[in-house]
Structure formats: C-alpha cells, structure tokens
Amino acid sequence: MALVEIRGLVKSFHNRKSGDVQILRSIDLALDASQTICVVGESGCGKTTLGKILAGLQTYNGGSFLYKGQEVSKLDKQQWKAFRTDVQMIHQNPYESLNPTQMVFDMIAAPLKRHKKATNFTSLYEQVIKLLEMVGLTPVEDFIDKYPANLSGGQRQRVSIARVLSMDPKFIVVDEATSMIDTSMRISLLQTLKEIQEKMGVAYLYITHDLALGRYFAWGQRLAVMYLGQIVEIGPAERVLSDPHHPYTKAILAAGKVEEVDGYELKGVEIPSFRHIPSGCSLSPRCPQAIAGLCENVTPTLRTVSDSWQVSCHLYQEQS
Numbered sequence: 001m002a003l004v005e006i007r008g009l010v011k012s013f014h015n016r017k018s019g020d021v022q023i024l025r026s027i028d029l030a031l032d033a034s035q036t037i038c039v040v041g042e043s044g045c046g047k048t049t050l051g052k053i054l055a056g057l058q059t060y061n062g063g064s065f066l067y068k069g070q071e072v073s074k075l076d077k078q079q080w081k082a083f084r085t086d087v088q089m090i091h092q093n094p095y096e097s098l099n100p101t102q103m104v105f106d107m108i109a110a111p112l113k114r115h116k117k118a119t120n121f122t123s124l125y126e127q128v129i130k131l132l133e134m135v136g137l138t139p140v141e142d143f144i145d146k147y148p149a150n151l152s153g154g155q156r157q158r159v160s161i162a163r164v165l166s167m168d169p170k171f172i173v174v175d176e177a178t179s180m181i182d183t184s185m186r187i188s189l190l191q192t193l194k195e196i197q198e199k200m201g202v203a204y205l206y207i208t209h210d211l212a213l214g215r216y217f218a219w220g221q222r223l224a225v226m227y228l229g230q231i232v233e234i235g236p237a238e239r240v241l242s243d244p245h246h247p248y249t250k251a252i253l254a255a256g257k258v259e260e261v262d263g264y265e266l267k268g269v270e271i272p273s274f275r276h277i278p279s280g281c282s283l284s285p286r287c288p289q290a291i292a293g294l295c296e297n298v299t300p301t302l303r304t305v306s307d308s309w310q311v312s313c314h315l316y317q318e319q320s
C-alpha cells in the first residue's frame with residue numbers, strides 16, 4: 001500500500017463571475033515512505049493547490065486521495081488529527097511562518113509541548129537541540145535564543161523545518177521552500193532536506209517552478225511535469241530530463257537551458273486561462289508537434305511508455 005495515493009484528483013474553485021473553475025484536472029500520483037516526487041511547472045499551473053490538498057490544508061472536489069489506504073475526506077476526528085500530524089507543509093515564505101516575538105527555542109518547543117512529546121524540561125531541551133542539529137543550525141548555542149529578526153532567510157527556513165520535524169512527520173510537502181532565500185544558500189538547504197529523508201524516512205512532494213532546483217532535488221527519484229492542472233509526464237528524474245518525451249517538457253527544458261534541447265519552442269507565450277482550457281490536448285494550440293485533426297479533438301491520457309515512465313501525448317503509444 002502506498003503512503004499517499006491520489007487517483008483522478010479534481011479541484012475547482014468557485015468564482016462569482018465564471019462559476020466553478022477546475023484547477024486540478026484528474027491527477028494521479030502515488031508515493032511510498034522515503035520517496036520524493038518533484039513537481040515542476042510554470043507559475044499558476046496548480047502546484048500549490050495540489051500541495052495544499054495533499055497536506056490537508058484544502059479540500060478536493062473529486063477523485064480519490066488515500067493516506068495509508070484511507071480516504072482522507074472520510075477520516076474521523078481521531079484519524080484526521082493523526083493525519084494532520086503525519087503530514088506537514090513547508091511554505092515558500094519563512095518570513096511569514098515564524099512568530100517574530102518568539103525565540104528559536106520556544107518556536108520549536110511549543111509544538112513538542114502541544115503534542116506531549118516531552119514529559120520534563122530536560123527531555124524538551126534535548127529534543128530541541130537534536131532538531132536544531134538535524135536542520136544544520138549549529139553550533140546550537142548560536143541560534144537557540146535568537147529571534148527571527150536576527151536570522152537570515154535560510155536560517156529562518158531551517159527553523160520552520162525543525163518545527164515541522166518536531167511532529168515526527170511521515171510526509172512533507174515542500175512548496176518553493178528556497179525561492180525567497182539567498183541563491184547561494186539554496187543547495188545547502190536542499191541537501192539538509194535530503195539528509196533528513198535519509199535519517200527519518202520521510203516522503204516529500206517537492207514543488208518548484210525552478211527546473212535546475214527540481215533536477216537537483218529529484219535526482220534518483222521521480223519528476224512530474226505539470227501543465228494547466230494536469231501531469232503531462234512523470235518518470236525517473238534523470239531519464240525524463242535527459243530524454244524528455246512530452247513537447248511541454250522539451251519546451252521548458254529548452255527555455256530554462258537546463259538540458260540541451262535545442263531550438264524547441266512553443267507557439268505563443270500566453271498560457272491559456274483555466275476558464276478557457278483548449279479542447280483535446282490542452283497544449284494543442286501551442287504545440288509544435290501537434291497532429292492536425294487529432295490533438296485538438298482528442299484528450300490524451302497518461303500512458304506508460306516504459307517502466308514507471310508515463311507521458312500524456314498522442315505521439316507516444318502505451319507500451320504493451
């Protein structure tokens with residue numbers, strides 16, 4: 001049984017002018033303990049919406065979302081409480097997620113106390129120290145009595161991670177966690193997240209619009225490419241990146257100059273609105289390889305093109 005499994009997940013938002021607008025359009029994903037799926041896609045494609053649903057911070061309208069085999073929308077009060085402890089989210093902005101009036105120690109001690117993870121002060125102190133070491137805020141004595149204002153963006157994000165880890169989570173949604181911190185600090189923070197995965201066995205849904213970071217974090221794991229609320233390609237990261245199949249994957253790799261995919265460009269720069277999703281394949285008006293008569297009429301589904309590699313495009317046939 002997968003730790004997290006979604007099938008045909010749908011999310012719509014209600015808009016007074018346009019009515020219900022579907023943002024997530026039938027998403028399938030499955031994730032085991034200690035695994036990472038990295039979701040890449042341009043801004044506005046629905047990554048955060050997907051992350052929030054998986055972290056239990058937003059509802060879904062259709063499809064199935066199983067956590068440890070149980071439908072999340074049907075959990076009882078007790079199960080929901082356990083789910084909300086097991087599943088955590090690290091947000092984009094470390095400046096908003098920390099209380100400016102609390103010292104680092106108190107910020108990490110509070111959830112430990114709330115969840116009754118320490119019975120006395122010595123145990124509480126030891127756990128805070130361990131968590132600070134785990135997220136690389138060492139020497140610990142340099143950080144324990146600091147306020148957020150005395151910390152850099154990267155250090156604040158490390159405090160946010162320590163707080164999340166205090167819950168002993170099994171699955172963490174990491175949403176653009178390095179986009180607001182200094183470029184030079186990004187890789188070391190991602191390295192810390194990888195070390196945490198090795199030590200604690202957590203699973204990650206790592207969300208980014210930055211393909212270079214996605215490539216770094218997803219290496220050896222899986223990469224999913226999202227366009228207009230759908231996954232268009234998913235597979236082993238290094239294979240998807242070195243031999244992208246879907247025209248959209250090729251285009252974003254070429255545009256980001258992440259891999260050598262020479263001269264591959266989509267037609268027009270405008271991403272269609274969710275209110276006017278093109279018929280058939282939603283990339284068809286922009287796709288340089290579109291097959292006239294087919295792509296604008298028939299919606300492709302995710303097909304397995306080789307072992308654990310799926311592409312949603314009429315150019316590829318299901319492997320038998």
Ligand SMILES: Nc1ncnc2c1ncn2[C@@H]1O[C@H](COP(=O)(O)OP(=O)(O)O)[C@@H](O)[C@H]1O
Binds near residue numbers: 042274
């Ligand atoms: N609470 C909301 N109400 C209405 N529309 C929303 C809401 N949250 C997100 N959206 C819309 O959903 C789309 C995807 O947003 P988001 O998930 O934040 O994308 P990403 O994280 O990939 O940039 C956008 O068009 C956004 O305007």
Ligand code: SF4
Binds near residue numbers: 281283287315
């Ligand atoms: S289905 Fe057609 S339009 Fe869509 S990505 Fe493939 S070739 Fe392009």
Ligand SMILES: [Mg+2]
Binds near residue numbers: 047048
């Ligand atoms: Mg986002």
